[in-house]
Amino acid sequence: MENGHQFQEVSKAKYDCLLFDLDDTLYPYSSGLSVQTAKNIEEYMLQKLCMDPAKLPEVNQSLYKIYGTTMAGLKAIGYDFDYDDFHRSVHGRLPYNLLKPDPVLKGILQSLPIRKIIFTNADHSHAIRALQRLGLEDCFEIIISFDTLNPSNKVNTHVVKDGNESKPVSAEIFDFYKYVCHPDSDVTLPKTPVVCKPFEDAFEKVFEIADIDPKRTLFFDDSTRNLLTAKRLGLDTVVVGTSIRTTGVDHALESIHNIREAFPELWEESEKNEIVKYKVAIETSVIA
Helix, strand or coil: CECCECCCCCCCCCCCEEEECCCCCCCCHHHCHHHHHHHHHHHHHHHCCCCCCCCHHHHHHHHHHHHCCHHHHHHHCCCCCCHHHHHHHHCCCCCHHHCCCCHHHHHHHHHCCCEEEEECCCCHHHHHHHHHHHCCCCCCCEEECHHHHCCCCCCCCCEEEECCEEEECCCCCCCHHHHHHCCCCCCCCCCCCCCCCCCHHHHHHHHHHHCCCHHHEEEEECCHHHHHHHHHCCCEEEEECCCCCCCCCCEEECCHHHHHHHCCHHHHHHHHHHHHHHHHHHHHHHHC
16 A cells, blocks of 8 residues: 555456367358368369269268368378468359358457467468458458468379279378278377367467467357367367357357357456556556
């Protein structure tokens, strides 16, 4: 106490960072963009990697579930292709007009007095185009994308004819389809060289790049597997796109628009601290 005045300490907010997935989180799955993405991936697998068309849907979905992205899975099982070529073929042809401006979400995000960061498995170009269509390009401090975590790989994707089949020149392909048909076998799946969610090394790189304290971060994603990894690493987690909270996940939001009603403390804590700072400034002025 000094001259009858006691300085009030500004309380430390529970969260100092909000980490957001992009696709099917900041816009709903019902937009149809993810469905088109899956179609483009299957076309790439057919036309560029010469895979069996009858196996594409099942292999695509299984690789996605196991490795976090189909690309990461394809790299794991031995396919050799250029990252940028893949992204141009998959995201470069997307009908972004399916995404509409979201002024409600923009208002919510801009009113949030806290760091906001994008963490997506997609490439940077896709993230920028999607955010621009949504009108959210100015709402985030940084976008951490596939490009951020993975250096470019320029490779030759020539194929050679083997009977009636075309196969990548340099790749020894793991027979993933047999694993899909017999998932209980004791076969060990190969690891992917791609750094992406849901793997811990991807999150740890994000923490380092953006100077994030996981214990003071709230993470929003539509993927339960991504959220469970985040939870193991200390983040508080929110599944978006459902009102049903999965075991191991902290919160569930039917829509990203429900942030304010679900987490009013994000605003209240900041308002309380601003009041305290104002009082401290007045007391300091009186003492001076």
